[in-house]
Amino acid sequence: MRMDISIVWFRRDLRLLDNEAVSRATTESTQCLYVFIIDPWFFTQPEIGLLRVKFMFECLSALDDQLQKYGNRLTILSGESVSTMSHLIDSLKANGYRPKLYFNHDIQVSYGRQRDDAITAYCDANNIPLATTYNYFLLHDEAEMDDWWKRYYEYQYTDQFPLPDIRPEQAEVRNIVNQLDQFGAQTLAKDLSLTLPRPTQTLFVGGENAARQAVYSFIKDRVNGYRWKISRPFLAQNGATSLLGPHLAFGTVSNRAVFQAAAGHRTRVVAARPKKAFDIATYLDRLRWRDSFTQRLWFHPDLIWKNRFAEFDDVYNEKALTPQQQEYFDRWKNGTTGFPLLDAAMTQLKHDGFINFRMRAMAATFLTINCGVSWHHGARHFMNCLVDGDIAINHWQWQMQAGITNPLSPTFRMYSPTKNLRDRDSSAAYVHFWLPETRGKDVDTILSEATPMLDFNETRKVNGKIISDLRKQTRERIIAEKGIELEGAETAHAVVKGYDKRSADRYKRYIKD
Ligand SMILES: Cc1cc2nc3c(=O)[nH]c(=O)nc-3n(C[C@H](O)[C@H](O)[C@H](O)COP(=O)(O)OP(=O)(O)OC[C@H]3O[C@@H](n4cnc5c(N)ncnc54)[C@H](O)[C@@H]3O)c2cc1C
Numbered sequence: 184m185r186m187d188i189s190i191v192w193f194r195r196d197l198r199l200l201d202n203e204a205v206s207r208a209t210t211e212s213t214q215c216l217y218v219f220i221i222d223p224w225f226f227t228q229p230e231i232g233l234l235r236v237k238f239m240f241e242c243l244s245a246l247d248d249q250l251q252k253y254g255n256r257l258t259i260l261s262g263e264s265v266s267t268m269s270h271l272i273d274s275l276k277a278n279g280y281r282p283k284l285y286f287n288h289d290i291q292v293s294y295g296r297q298r299d300d301a302i303t304a305y306c307d308a309n310n311i312p313l314a315t316t317y318n319y320f321l322l323h324d325e326a327e328m329d330d331w332w333k334r335y336y337e338y339q340y341t342d343q344f345p346l347p348d349i350r351p352e353q354a355e356v357r358n359i360v361n362q363l364d365q366f367g368a369q370t371l372a373k374d375l376s377l378t379l380p381r382p383t384q385t386l387f388v389g390g391e392n393a394a395r396q397a398v399y400s401f402i403k404d405r406v407n408g409y410r411w412k413i414s415r416p417f418l419a420q421n422g423a424t425s426l427l428g429p430h431l432a433f434g435t436v437s438n439r440a441v442f443q444a445a446a447g448h449r450t451r452v453v454a455a456r457p458k459k460a461f462d463i464a465t466y467l468d469r470l471r472w473r474d475s476f477t478q479r480l481w482f483h484p485d486l487i488w489k490n491r492f493a494e495f496d497d498v499y500n501e502k503a504l505t506p507q508q509q510e511y512f513d514r515w516k517n518g519t520t521g522f523p524l525l526d527a528a529m530t531q532l533k534h535d536g537f538i539n540f541r542m543r544a545m546a547a548t549f550l551t552i553n554c555g556v557s558w559h560h561g562a563r564h565f566m567n568c569l570v571d572g573d574i575a576i577n578h579w580q581w582q583m584q585a586g587i588t589n590p591l592s593p594t595f596r597m598y599s600p601t602k603n604l605r606d607r608d609s610s611a612a613y614v615h616f617w618l619p620e621t622r623g624k625d626v627d628t629i630l631s632e633a634t635p636m637l638d639f640n641e642t643r644k645v646n647g648k649i650i651s652d653l654r655k656q657t658r659e660r661i662i663a664e665k666g667i668e669l670e671g672a673e674t675a676h677a678v679v680k681g682y683d684k685r686s687a688d689r690y691k692r693y694i695k696d
Pocket residue numbers: 413424425426427428429431469470472473476538539540541543544547565569571572573574576577578580581584
């Protein structure tokens with residue numbers, strides 16, 4: 184008699200808890216095979232980041248350790264994803280098994296979407312039962328977007344998937360797997376760690392247990408003062424923000440599990456510790472932003488490289504850089520711009536694969552507006568460095584910081600590295616940490632000795648006007664096209680005149696974009 188076997192194919196969901204694919208597979212079949220495939224595509228894509236790869240191998244290694252506790256293990260296969268998976272399925276079938284495939288879709292890159300379509304077609308053609316799910320909240324029909332908020336919160340408050348019943352692996356299954364071209368997770372992680380760059384600090388440790396510890400320590404203590412600490416780069420690198428980005432990106436913890444832990448704690452402390460409750464509420468917004476960025480990517484995958492508004496195409500594009508732009512770009516990447524706070528941030532980015540939100544925003548506006556280098560170049564450099572690199576957030580944020588989005592607002596933000604050094608690192612602790620030559624000097628001395636590569640105020644005025652004019656052009660076109668009258672159009676909070684509430688809300692969302 185043919186025996187059922189469930190194959191759980193992991194992607195950006197490297198966890199056992201609150202994982203629908205794992206939960207369903209273990210419920211629906213007694214024998215499970217847990218698989219991760221390393222596709223050669225992965226190492227050749229221009230957005231690869233080696234610190235991120237290192238983190239991913241730590242996660243795989245940790246997942247294998249977890250499974251081994253139950254007498255099972257993670258099988259890591261290498262090869263083109265669809266042919267490797269179909270080869271595994273065929274081998275199991277040839278040995279008398281009836282395989283069923285489970286996976287959570289990965290929507291980050293077009294390669295992932297095409298891979299999922301191809302394996303679905305293969306399963307359909309070969310009568311392989313397939314159960315696919317999603318790893319986070321996602322609407323599939325753009326017409327439902329008016330309800331996004333409501334549906335999002337409903338999802339975040341629903342019960343997590345039950346604990347999976349992981350059973351030991353049968354020796355026969357391992358024998359079949361061993362006949363495939365495969366290698367063990369432990370060996371691979373160990374070998375690769377020898378060739379990957381070593382961060383000066385270990386801000387991030389991969390794996391589900393490490394993720395849960397980070398959630399717990401953040402919500403219990405570190406979240407205190409989150410609202411104001413979030414903008415201080417020295418405090419952020421010392422754990423004032425959750426540092427959960429890489430875990431959410433690789434799915435070692437679900438966004439919903441973090442949300443429920445935080446929201447639950449907020450309810451418990453709201454009466455006695457309103458400030459802490461407020462900090463947690465601010466944090467919950469960030470988690471929602473994350474999912475809303477993913478949602479945008481799902482409906483508009485082209486926005487990864489396409490400007491949100493075509494008016495900006497002449498300024499922001501992937502054309503070769505001029506020698507001057509190339510010099511600015513190289514100095515920006517290497518942290519030798521002569522702006523101490525920016526240089527400290529770019530040094531940290533290279534070493535830690537992390538900088539806090541404000542440093543990211545400052546680096547992005549400086550490169551795109553002051554240096555006149557297209558956001559495409561900066562976004563790719565960030566992806567090459569960030570451990571939490573996430574295309575949905577990163578590329579959209581780059582467009583935002585470059586001044587493209589929300590053109591109906593007459594203002595847009597540019598961050599001065601000098602002002603931010605005075606305001607956000609007034610003791611120079613961060614700059615001292617990353618730029619040893621500044622140690623022992625106060626902010627005034629550091630700034631008086633700095634030799635900036637360009638005139639910030641002048642470039643802000645000249646290049647900022649170019650962006651401002653393009654925003655105005657875009658704004659006028661949108662207003663004319665939509666035939667809409669704006670009330671308070673000269674403010675950042677323009678609202679639509681004469682529209683019913685529903686249209687107004689929809690339009691406001693459009694404006695917010
Ligand atoms: C130019 C630029 C590029 C960015 N690229 C990325 C990226 O590739 N990956 C990434 O996770 N974040 C990115 N961010 C957003 C933000 O800077 C980071 O999420 C945050 O600094 C990560 O630190 P943390 O995990 O301690 O976040 P916390 O402050 O503890 O927030 C928790 C989580 O909420 C989400 N989040 C926080 N801020 C934002 C935001 N502004 N937009 C959307 N989601 C958010 C992230 O998943 C984050 O891990 C970018 C911001 C800018 C300005």
